[in-house]
Amino acid sequence: MTDKTIIHMENIYKSFYVGTPNELEILHGLTFDVPEGQFLSVVGQSGSGKSTLMNLIGALDKPTGGSYILDGLDIAKSKDKTLSEIRCRKIGFVFQTFNLISRTTALKNIELPMMYAGVPQKERTRRAKELLEMVDMTDRMKHMPNELSGGQKQRVAIARAMVNEPSIVLADEPTGALDTKTGRMVMDLFHKLHREQGKTIILITHNPELAAETDRIITLADGCIVSDIMTGGAA
């Protein structure tokens, strides 16, 4: 962990249906910083605003109020095109449902973010193979997603998230669709990334046991941070 702040959120508000009678405020002024290299978990009941917060952190959406600085970039003031650039280079997404592109091989799935980043084909293949090795999936690189098990899919998805050397890895319930054993394997992989590569990882979960393994737990309820505790290191 370094002293560098990778995420700076100050007084973040998010409302939907702005300007209509149905206007709905989901996040009510969140403020927190994430230092580089932290393994952070965000927990909360459904409806607490977890997903909305994740979308904001992941630059999929912009806050209605407040300021969000990601690795020195002001997200709230960025244009759509800049946001896609940020998603491409700064953020690695890992989804609950894996979200691999179904008609392409594991290798091509991993190459995809590099394609959008404009990496030459040769370099893409080289790097994708490197990451496949990291997640121990080299022997499955020509397989289609439907030929892979859930755990294997998630490992490919993690490799894909890592491929552009993102500033943060954003994992939304990454073990939610997996059994305990494979879920454990995926969590171990995150720990490894955190430990060996010093990645900033944000884990969104409602599983308190998984959250307890991380450096820090932010608990959301009704769009507010109700607790923000340091656990004192990985389990």
Next chain:
Amino acid sequence: MNLLENIAVAFNGIKSNKMRSFLTMLGIIIGISAVILITSLGTMIQNTFTGTIDDLGVTNLVQVMLQGKPNATRESQWMTQADLISDTMIERLKERMGDDIDYVWVTTSAGRGTVRNTAEQDGDDYSVSLTGQTNEGLTAGTTDIIAGRQISDEDNEKMRYVINIPSDMAEEMFGSARRALGQVVTVNVQQGGWQASTTVLDFTVVGVYEYEASIMSGMFSRTYDCDIPITTARRMTGQDPVEGYYQYFNIIGKADVPASELSDNIISFFNNSFYKNNDAYQVTTYTMENDLAMINDALALTGGILAMIAGISLLVGGIGVMNIMLVSVTERTREIGVRKALGAPNTAIRFQFIIESVILCTIGGVIGVILGIIGAVVVGEVMMMVLADQLGGITLRTSPSIAAITISVAFSMVIGIFFGYYPANKAAKLDPIDALRYE
């Protein structure tokens, strides 16, 4: 993200939905094949017409003929030798307008009759039409000598009894064109008019010309056209062998001189000199230019209407493509969301779907072109079979033009872009969060 990758991705998408892709393409396939079929058949018909006319060598041909004056003062309309166009007049025309004229083609008919192989006792009679020709006129014509030689100037000077016959006649009479050469044939000519008479003469075959069937030739029983020296023909018909007189003759203008301009000059040349004081006749001309233009106009109009119908089917096909692309975008909403989360800019998404639609349409276009060509060839063959009697051996040349093929394929690409843009744009503008959440 480069073009090739997008094309590969698009092919993948098309392959994974083969049946649907094919049905989507069907509209384009039908539309394009209809366009190719119509244009191919159109050019085939046009080629057949203009080819027939070209074979007659008429594109720069001016027919010069006598015509009664509208304000004739002569009481009797009987044409006398003094009214006819003479060789002397034609020589004067050549002196004056030689630069515009390639050939003068004068003929004198020696009448109709029959020909038989002199060497055969009970040989068949062949019905013929004998035409006195000059070497210049035969050179101007488009008949090709396949054995022996053309009627020469010497034949004319010496008034020889030599004859050129068509290839089919030579084959029937002597077995082959080559064997006909040097054979003697007995010609039996009936001179018409008020004192019908029969002349029997022996001619030597010196040349065989290639008989080409025309679109009309199958309609009538065959009369063989045979060429003899023009001087011989005149002598047979009791005319002055040296100086010819004609009611009509042909001029083949130089290729760069418009037939209409040439014919105007010819009319004014004759009517301002030799026919100025003629009290009954004047010279007029006829060119095929107007006829050709009329045929072409009619064909263009028919082609245009058919092309419009084909265009409508292409439009329908395009709408089909748009519809399926919209379905595809909806189906792949989640994929679009994932791609956006992974950093795909809107332009990349838009490009991906446009490429997919263009590929779909282009494949359809190429298949359509192939089917259209096959269809045109088949229709051409069937037409030749059905109309064999009328065509009399003429071949219909089906020639799908490179231009039509290029335009069709290019147009199907344009359809792909045009009808793919809206769905692609819809995909590009999807909200990534909504798209990711889409079930």
